[in-house]
Amino acid sequence: MNTAEQTANRAEQADQQAPRRRGRPPRKREDLTETRELLLRAGLEVLTEKGFSSVGIDQILRRVGVPKGSFYHYFKSKEAFGLALIDRYTRFFAHKLDQHFLNTELAPLDRVRAFVDDAAEGMARYDFRRGCLIGNLGQEMAVLPESFRSRLKETFEDWENRFKACLMEAQRYGELSEAADTEQLASFFWIGWEGAVLRAKLEQESTPLMVFAKYYFAGLPTK
Secondary structure, three states, rough: OHHHHHHHHHHHHHHHHHOOOOOOOOOHHHHHHHHHHHHHHHHHHHOOOOOOOOHHHHHHHHHHOHHHHHHHEEEEEEEHHHHHHHHHHHHHHHHHHHHHHHOOOHHHHHHHHHHHHHHHHHHHHOOOOOOOOHHHHHHHHHHOHHHHHHHHHHHHHHHHHHHHHHHHHHHHOOOOOOOOOEEEHHHHHHHHHHHHHHHHHHHHOHHHHHHHHHHHOOOOOOO
16 A cells, blocks of 8 residues: 555545544534624614614524524623714714715705705605614613613714714805804704604604705704
């Protein structure tokens, strides 16, 4: 028997003697990432419609067909899952704001109007069942984990800063008075906007959004 044959025989014998693994083969990294993504997407879909405290993990798991054991592989608790959802929604919405507020093809205040129209169309697309995750959680804060509070405040502050930058650009364009307090105007917008989103869900129409936007723009100091 030559050397090649001896090597082949030894490899075959080792393979026969090696213990066989039972169960499913180990999942690829891509599969693990996909499962976590499915859970986060399902969580966002459910929690933009319903309250965090009223939704059980089982409801989200049934939506994507993931076993409970897999859920706790990615998130140690429902609280950890909620924090991950806040982070995901914050990044998603910041991107949406940038698409509008940094759109140099429009004048600054027209960018804000485009955001309002886009938001109204988005709510109508889902029959006004879905609202703002951050606003929804803010309304529930009395019964939510305290760790949510700082994340929610940071998110609103980030949105206000992006809006403030757009208003400051409106000042440079001459659309807004140089004496206008852009920080307070940005804060006022989000305070009113979240209320308008709530009413739009309640009434299942975009009228509250349009009414708020109309009087917000009418009240902006232009001289």
